Amino acid sequence: MGDFDLVGITPAATVQATGMDTGPVLLMIRNAVAGIGEGDVLEVTGGDDGLADDIGGWCRLNGCEVVASLDGGVDRTWLLRKGPTAPAWEQPDWGISLPRRDGRRIDLRDWFEGRAGDVPDVAPTYYGFVPRGAVAEPGMPAYPFTLNTKADVWADNIAGLYEQAKSQQWNASEDIPWDRLEPLPEPVERAVCQIMTFLAENEYAALYIPAKFLPRINARFVEPVLFLATIINDEARHIEVFTKRALANGGGLQYSAAMTEWSLQSLLLQEDYFKSSFLLHVLGEGTFLDLLAFIEHHAPDPVTAEIVRRARLDEGRHVAYGIAHVRQQLRHDPTRVEELVASAEERSAVLQATTGVNPPVLEALTILGGGGSSPEQRRRGGGAVRDLHRSMDDYRIRRMLQVGLDLPTAQKISQLHTPNFM
Amino acid sequence: MTTDRLLVIGAVAYDPKVVPIWESMRDYFRDAGVPIDYVLFSNYEAQVDALFARSIDLAWNTNVAYVKSEQRSGGMCQVLGMRNTDVGFTTRIVGRGERLGGLGELKGKRLALGSADSAQAAILPLQWLRQAGLEPGGDVELLRFDLDVGKHGDTGTSELEVLRALHEGYADYGAVGDPTWIRELEAGHVNSSLVKSLWTSPPYCHCNFTALPDFDPAWAARWSNALLAMSYNDPKWRRLMDLEGLTAWVPGRKAGYEELTFALSLT
Missing domain, CATH: 1.10.620.20 (Ribonucleotide Reductase, subunit A)
Structure with a gap:
């Protein structure tokens, strides 16, 4: 794919890899890919030729595709497209701030905010001990709960x-x-x-x-x-x-x-x-x-x-x-x-x-x-x-x-x- | 019709997790209407013998076992499917120091290799050394970790020994498959400021489901179609796919085994 085809791609997220070792960068890539949608593009900037091979290997094993590798002089940039079988996570909450009673107390009655506050009528057993509101990775085991409504x-x-x-x-x-x-x-x-x-x-x-x-x-x-x-x-x-x-x-x-x-x-x-x-x-x-x-x-x-x-x-x-x-x-x-x-x-x-x-x-x-x-x-x-x-x-x-x-x-x-x- | 009996698949028990994988495969194919049973072998040579003795219908083969089956069948075996991660497989030469322009630069160095019957960690690296004009064991000192022979490198233990030799400094370079390399990097087991990937091989293919040339093509097609329909997004099968190391099954292909075929023809 030539550069011309890339016009209009807006990365959904960016990983800044400059000066970092490959292992931590791959972990950052995994977590960033988990948070973007299928078909979205992740931009990885920085890194060397060694990282190029490792990004390619990671994508092969994890359902992603390297759609472009751009040489920007000192640093290189890669664009990775998330495929349908890549790690997929829902988005967790961010920016929640519970109210204080009397200016100081956080009462359980006030904690029903965001995803954490969403009490379902029926709960599947495969969330196990995932705290309500946290994002569960797909593929969790079912727990032997019997009171599920x-x-x-x-x-x-x-x-x-x-x-x-x-x-x-x-x-x-x-x-x-x-x-x-x-x-x-x-x-x-x-x-x-x-x-x-x-x-x-x-x-x-x-x-x-x-x-x-x-x-x-x-x-x-x-x-x-x-x-x-x-x-x-x-x-x-x-x-x-x-x-x-x-x-x-x-x-x-x-x-x-x-x-x-x-x-x-x-x-x-x-x-x-x-x-x-x-x-x-x-x-x-x-x-x-x-x-x-x-x-x-x-x-x-x-x-x-x-x-x-x-x-x-x-x-x-x-x-x-x-x-x-x-x-x-x-x-x-x-x-x-x-x-x-x-x-x-x-x-x-x-x-x-x-x-x-x-x-x-x-x-x-x-x-x-x-x-x-x-x-x-x-x-x-x-x-x-x-x-x-x-x-x-x-x-x-x-x-x-x-x-x-x-x-x-x-x-x-x-x-x-x-x-x-x- | 061929459906009056189960389709029997052979697999090698390289790890305890092989049992839950194949129990789950049996559940999957029962649901899919192409019921199977499985037979476990302790080594790939016995499994290939069983395929030719017709005591199994399909063999879940490493690339080495597949190429040996091809040699015995005159190149006429059928390939009924493989993991998406079996396509584009590479070997990494990892070590300390600068990226390699070619394997000729390994002259006079110590190279750590995995099990002798592992394509990715021994057979193919030796072939590439020869292609680069080096005599393994003469021009390049070899440090060999022949662990779990018969399992064709499936256990991965020999590749972990290769990485350990590099970290501890008693080898200059080492050969490992990219799944092991990427997994160990991501898990933080590799000191990636010290040990890096310095050379990547041309891509090749790894495992596949091998059938004899005369295996019923209609049955083969029904089974392959069921295999390809397994979805990573179905939580019921996701654990099986995670354990087996794939995110999708892909159609079988016979291309991607040429270099290994050549390397094995020399032995």
Whole structure:
């Protein structure tokens, strides 16, 4: 091709090779070619005769063509045309500058900018761990993600919940006033230790279940992944703090009822994230909010009160995610209500084969609610526990109405809910 | 019809990656409606023997194996396809110092060569030395890395030894194929301010799919057309093509093997 034919060629990009060794120049050429379109021309200036041969070899192996080699005196210039099989990359963003809140904070709610902010409705599995917004080289392997649609995992409040989760983190070693723990009457300390045993046991489930689903979530939906990571950390802290309270004041870990394990196992074995989210976050952790409020209200010491107060704030975020997530799923596909009813019925059927009661926990709640173990205190405590069950049922129904269920359905599911609370 | 059995292709197992390449090839040709199976050999001589014994239909041959097949068939073999990177293949004489006007300038120097049965790193460079009027081993001291003999240089290990000899200074020049040279340059494994490409050979052809002269032409055409339709832009086959080192399959050609044919006729 003579020079005459080249009139009108405008290079799409230029690589300046003057004074550089060949190896780095070839790397620059590869990256520059990746960023231009098929048929576009890359200009390479500078370099010597040795570079000429190496550019030719590189083009032969990489689907490009040397369309001209111009001798400009001191330096030479090559024009390379990108062929259809040359390395092809999309264009990454440049020039993004996230806003600051209060002039300094960068909030997750504000990071939905450019390509990074483009949350797809359906995500292919072959992006793997490529950060959303980054440019992926073609030919990536598929990952074993199974939650690949936004509707599967998303909640509109997810970024705000993640910010809250970070700012409300606490340390079970430092932030609990352990030095204020005084000896309690033995029946009361036994009741606290039994309740702490029960809470810790349930929190294992609340940790393992999101941990099981997290690696199934397509990494395009990173916000739910980050939020689930905070849930997992919250539950780790809860297991720690409840166990510590049982061991801290002369008592120890107490009894575990088979019914609790049947209940938690039925939750762990649920493989559908939508159903699991409803059963764990909306119904289970929702019911726990009322249980923790009851324990805080009747706590015999400030340490126990502070522990459950902090745990309840954490659980509130998990419930808020569950409600928003399930509500959005149902808006997306209202017929899935049937699945929720079915999942509650299935679980109830499993628990039919158990005693349906947890005597040590029931007695412990009664003693706590009455402030002691005398007949009068037990009578008063029995009344408080009956009130607790009523308020649990009432709030469970309200939460389901928030999710978008109708009242009869919500009442039906609430009746089916596990006597284990979670 | 010939389609009542699989078309059987021979390939040499020069690296563990050969298995995923051919598993993927089998998937591709099954999808394309021209199903194949493959047989792996430990060396090209055995593969060529199997081709002539008709235990395989096609041989995925190096240029040396192809030329030997041609010699046995009286120049009548069919070539059913090759990689785009098999066309325009060159040998580089690399080393420290100035660009070479010709290989005559290697007189009195130490030249590192790859495996004795590698066209690009030994057979053709020796031929060009003779053409330049030099006696290999006499006028030019040879440093030979005869690794993986039988694989015809496929493993590339001998060429890496050539580059190492140049970096460490116990050879003045070395012969390597341009794919190895370009790949090592780009990967940053070559100190390119020290070791440079100083001479580039005339282009020649490298691997191809070789069939015997009487292989059914209709079956050959159907298989070739399927091969040529493989697209680098289809993510399903891209890994296979990356592993095999091509971005497109091209029609087979018999030109581009003349110098190698001549060099091998002398041995």
